Amino acid sequence: MEIEIEEAINEILESVDVDRETVEKDLRKFLEYGVPLEHAKEAVINKYGSVVKEKKLKDVRVNERNICVVAKILAIDEREVEVRGERRKIYRGLLGDETAVLPFTAWKDFGLQKGDVIKIRNASSSEWEGQPRLSLSEWSEVEKVDYEIDLVKRVPKKYNLIDLKPGLSNVEARGKILSIEERVVSIGGEERKVFSGIIADETAKVRFTSWHDFGLKEGDVIKIKGGYVRKWRGAPQLIFDENSEVEKMDEEVIMEEIVVPLYKVVEAGGGISLTIQGVILDVRKDSGIIFRCPKCNRRIRNGVCEEDGEVEGVADLRIRALLDDGTGAVDVIFNREISEKLLGKNMEEYLRIAKEAMDYSIVYEEIFDKLAGKPIKVKGDSMPSDFIVTIFASHAEMAEIDEKKEAEELLMQLEG
Amino acid sequence: MREPAWRIFAAEYNDASHVIQSKEEKAPKYVITPLGAKVNRLFIVGVLTDIEEIGAEGIRRRARISDPTGIHVVYAEAFKPEIASILADMPIPSYIAIVGKARIYEPEEGVLYLSARAEMAKEVSIKERNYWIIEACRSMLIRINAIRDAMNMKSPTASQLKELGYPPLVAEGVAEALKIYKDIDLHHYEIMAREALSFITSARKEIRQNYEEEEQKLLKIIEELQGEEGAAWDAVIGKAGEEGIERSIVEEVIASLMEKGQIYEPQLGKLKVV
Numbered sequence: 001m002e003i004e005i006e007e008a009i010n011e012i013l014e015s016v017d018v019d020r021e022t023v024e025k026d027l028r029k030f031l032e033y034g035v036p037l038e039h040a041k042e043a044v045i046n047k048y049g050s051v052v053k054e055k056k057l058k059d060v061r062v063n064e065r066n067i068c069v070v071a072k073i074l075a076i077d078e079r080e081v082e083v084r085g086e087r088r089k090i091y092r093g094l095l096g097d098e099t100a101v102l103p104f105t106a107w108k109d110f111g112l113q114k115g116d117v118i119k120i121r122n123a124s125s126s127e128w129e130g131q132p133r134l135s136l137s138e139w140s141e142v143e144k145v146d147y148e149i150d151l152v153k154r155v156p157k158k159y160n161l162i163d164l165k166p167g168l169s170n171v172e173a174r175g176k177i178l179s180i181e182e183r184v185v186s187i188g189g190e191e192r193k194v195f196s197g198i199i200a201d202e203t204a205k206v207r208f209t210s211w212h213d214f215g216l217k218e219g220d221v222i223k224i225k226g227g228y229v230r231k232w233r234g235a236p237q238l239i240f241d242e243n244s245e246v247e248k249m250d251e252e253v254i255m256e257e258i259v260v261p262l263y264k265v266v267e268a269g270g271g272i273s274l275t276i277q278g279v280i281l282d283v284r285k286d287s288g289i290i291f292r293c294p295k296c297n298r299r300i301r302n303g304v305c306e307e308d309g310e311v312e313g314v315a316d317l318r319i320r321a322l323l324d325d326g327t328g329a330v331d332v333i334f335n336r337e338i339s340e341k342l343l344g345k346n347m348e349e350y351l352r353i354a355k356e357a358m359d360y361s362i363v364y365e366e367i368f369d370k371l372a373g374k375p376i377k378v379k380g381d382s383m384p385s386d387f388i389v390t391i392f393a394s395h396a397e398m399a400e401i402d403e404k405k406e407a408e409e410l411l412m413q414l415e416g
Numbered sequence: 417m418r419e420p421a422w423r424i425f426a427a428e429y430n431d432a433s434h435v436i437q438s439k440e441e442k443a444p445k446y447v448i449t450p451l452g453a454k455v456n457r458l459f460i461v462g463v464l465t466d467i468e469e470i471g472a473e474g475i476r477r478r479a480r481i482s483d484p485t486g487i488h489v490v491y492a493e494a495f496k497p498e499i500a501s502i503l504a505d506m507p508i509p510s511y512i513a514i515v516g517k518a519r520i521y522e523p524e525e526g527v528l529y530l531s532a533r534a535e536m537a538k539e540v541s542i543k544e545r546n547y548w549i550i551e552a553c554r555s556m557l558i559r560i561n562a563i564r565d566a567m568n569m570k571s572p573t574a575s576q577l578k579e580l581g582y583p584p585l586v587a588e589g590v591a592e593a594l595k596i597y598k599d600i601d602l603h604h605y606e607i608m609a610r611e612a613l614s615f616i617t618s619a620r621k622e623i624r625q626n627y628e629e630e631e632q633k634l635l636k637i638i639e640e641l642q643g644e645e646g647a648a649w650d651a652v653i654g655k656a657g658e659e660g661i662e663r664s665i666v667e668e669v670i671a672s673l674m675e676k677g678q679i680y681e682p683q684l685g686k687l688k689v690v
Contacts, residue, residue, distance in 0.1 A: 130579075
């Protein structure tokens with residue numbers, strides 16, 4: 001019992017601003033009256049009113065309420081989400097103090113800026129990626145303070161490029177620069193050089209942007225410490241700047257084609273030069289023969305382009321299919337050339353068939369028939385899309401497997 | 417996020433006795449199987465063995481799809497008439513692929529009937545069926561490994577399993593399964609996987625052929641060799657091989673003769689004509 005009382009006292013002290021002796025005296029009095037410990041604890045807290053004490057970020061646990069911290073905003077992003085059918089803006093980012101860095105979500109606009117040091121009252125926490133995430137709600141109070149605070153020195157976490165997903169920060173990654181180009185952008189009237197290109201390791205290719213001139217050139221193999229990841233053009237992008245460390249490595253990167261499980265593609269929100277494999281579980285209804293505007297190339301309906309009015313449409317063949325590998329699902333778009341290859345018929349033949357039948361849906365039915373339920377291997381880049389990660393295929397082939405060999409390999413694994 | 421379609425054997429799916437749903441509005445329901453699959457959507461490929469009209473309107477249909485481990489029950493609902501009509505036109509038996517949502521019927525506490533509500537249906541060939549068996553086995557083995565790893569942890573959590581490289585849904589499903597299922601019999605499921613794979617490795621013919629000729633030959637061979645104690649299995653296979661009958665077919669024909677009651681096993685490894 002004594003141990004439990006000790007624990008209870010410690011817990012009470014976390015939420016009230018009274019000395020230990022007083023708390024102990026009060027608590028024991030309640031217990032003498034036969035009040036159960038749990039109730040006695042609450043009664044003491046209620047007596048003094050819960051004065052919430054400031055915490056360090058490292059002491060924040062998952063699923064806590066009424067959290068008070070002073071921290072610096074290290075990164076902040078605005079995004080729109082749908083909550084109960086209503087679109088609203090939320091803010092996500094990172095908070096740091098001298099003990100830790102934690103992600104946060106603000107459910108309303110507190111006017112926060114990167115670099116602000118703020119005091120937060122009445123925040124709560126939930127779990128995200130195995131660590132606590134602070135949540136600032138309608139009922140939280142946020143106040144800017146005018147002093148600086150120290151930040152914890154964080155060891156960056158190592159990632160393979162395939163595991164980079166938007167929102168990560170303090171990333172360590174390594175790869176070979178496949179292409180790089182320089183451009184000048186003006187930020188707040190100030191001209192800055194930025195370097196963008198593609199970096200690759202054994203697992204993936206990723207777009208990158210460097211906000212600092214590290215003297216990088218094509219073919220360099222580099223290690224980046226302290227980068228972060230944002231979404232750009234429907235794919236993750238690795239970003240680093242003057243606060244990051246970039247080191248040239250004396251080694252080669254050998255790239256092999258790896259089939260990426262689709263859950264990783266979904267988690268990353270896309271990617272470039274992806275190789276994926278799955279079964280086509282649906283063919284979207286907008287697949288088949290479509291007509292495009294000769295001026296803007298947009299799809300037109302009933303001879304009318306939204307942009308250019310009445311036009312003579314140009315026929316095109318395209319397929320949008322749902323690809324699923326059991327771990328995740330993406331949409332894949334096949335252009336005319338790839339579609340013709342997969343279907344084994346060219347567009348002219350389909351046009352003729354459709355005209356004979358006086359029905360374009362016959363083309364859809366044939367596509368469904370030929371592709372649905374079949375395994376397929378696809379290479380391509382993701383493109384921006386709202387609902388589901390969408391891969392624009394640069395190459396596709398029906399997947400053939402040696403079923404007996406695969407079955408025997410699995411049997412070997414089972415013998416283990 | 418679109419829920420992925422689990423390739424899952426009927427036996428494992430039907431063994432599930434637990435459903436979870438988070439508190440958020442319109443949150444999806446998941447069936448948690450004993451091996452930790454966290455299923456909201458399924459992809460099933462198997463043999464269509466039966467189809468019946470249900471309900472007064474006769475638009476809904478219930479199909480049974482057989483895989484190497486058991487039967488998946490699939491519903492085509494009234495709001496998906498195109499699926500019901502695809503099913504109605506399909507020959508029995510035939511290979512069929514179904515994408516469906518987990519359909520959970522719990523008439524009373526503790527009684528759970530699981531099936532699938534079809535979103536897509538299509539006739540396929542044995543090639544797609546075999547591919548599916550391989551995918552279903554592979555996915556099952558990943559979960560068996562995840563359960564083994566989790567059993568070695570003091571208090572396994574989804575995030576620890578993710579750290580080990582398991583896909584998030586597997587990590588979450590396995591952590592959940594360990595909480596609710598006591599004494600998960602991994603061996604039972606390993607045997608199931610092995611049997612399913614033998615469907616592919618033992619080179620069964622596409623459609624069960626008529627083996628009448630082979631049956632007659634084998635009856636003769638067994639009769640010749642049986643003596644008092646019965647013909648030794650190996651000797652029968654050897655002799656049949658000499659007569660040009662493949663081992664896999666011999667096994668199949670022996671099984672079918674036993675089923676028909678024309679031969680029996682007086683002791684293990686010996687065969688005798690009735």
